[in-house]
Amino acid sequence: MAAFQTTAVSTPRANHWLEPNWAEITAIANETSDVSTYWLKFVDPSMQANYSFKPGQFNMIHLPGFGEAAISISSDSGERDKIGHTIRFVGNVTRAVSRLKVGDVIGLRGPFGTSWPVEEMEGKDIFIASGGIGLPPLRPVIYHIMRNREKYGKVTLLYGARTARDLMYPSEYENWRQAGIDVEVSVDRSDANWPGRVGVVPMWFYQFRIDARKTVVLTCGPEIMIRFVIFEALARRIPLENIYVSLERNMKCGQGSCGHCQLGPYFVCKDGPVFRFDALQPYFNLEEF
């Protein structure tokens, strides 16, 4: 895979949304059997120094000969010397990524898309409901809250996965708790050794005292989970405009021109991936949408 180190590597692109810039893999952390986090650093130091993103945004990862994949940024937006992408190996491009090693180089275009409303949420309670691979796009929010904890009220992370082995970032939960975040974890199925909750994420809402007047809900995960999280949030009278959803759709171009990720009048890559729910509601929970 070192063959990706072409002469183009040393030349920063004038437009980092249209053409990829090259980044070296500096570390790989295996999260689960089919998910790893790739830590990247732009080959061009000035590109690295000037690159910034907002929590919730994504990059297009570019592998010559394979194509591109939209991958959320899972690292801390306040950390300027490296960029993290937590990748599940499910398609042509990401399976090729799984064969890369530390020192290999890949292309990045971005950042793209809308972000979680971290500034608008200040002063509010935050309820994060996430499942499976839906946690990586929310991890930058968690880091942001940790760095600005005094600006937020009660913060709860309700996170679920298929099994205990499928949980993302379990070694970080204790740090998050120590930073004043209530981290509640659930799995769909387990053996008798798991000491935590067994059930599904939406059904645990009843366990939390949620003040609908001042709570913002952020959710990301499988759409079926999101649907029931929203039902639970609405049942607790949380206003539509205080619910934010990050959608996972088949993004290809990252610019709203190819139509692969269209949802109603929106393109998830351009108008999302983070949506305020009042915008999505007419198209949500409609069969085949």
Add this chain to the structure above:
Amino acid sequence: MVTPDQIIIELQKISWFRELKPEHLQKIAAISHLRRVAANEVLFREGDSEDNLYIVIEGRIALNIFVPHRGKVRIYTAEPLDVFGWSSVTPIIHQRTAGATAVMDSLVIAIHAEKLRQACDEDHDLGYVVMRRLANIVASRLLVTRLQLLDMFANPESQNVK
């Protein structure tokens, strides 16, 4: 010895019991007892007779089904304010279809299931509230089961964004 008044205090922590009239609460308290269970203690096993309906006050209770060649599979955990053993009130099989084990030190209310059914038969106002609430619990469990069956985290091909 826990008095009925203490049980009423515990019952009133549970929102749906607050709908009950005082005399109904008294009736339920009279057929209930508090039970402390230590971590890993078994409340009931698959195949046991269905004697009590349980409500978790503190702790966590796991429901397990033994599957040959897989061992005990944990299908659900009941958390504070949650009800388990509900099928004892609407018995079909007359035997426990899952076992219940305390995951941590826990406190539960055990309501004598047959006496609760009798009380509901004798007083339909009480019966309506209890059965309506049990229907909600069953519907909630059905939804959990559906979502577990969908295996919503196991469809990676539709999640190629993240």
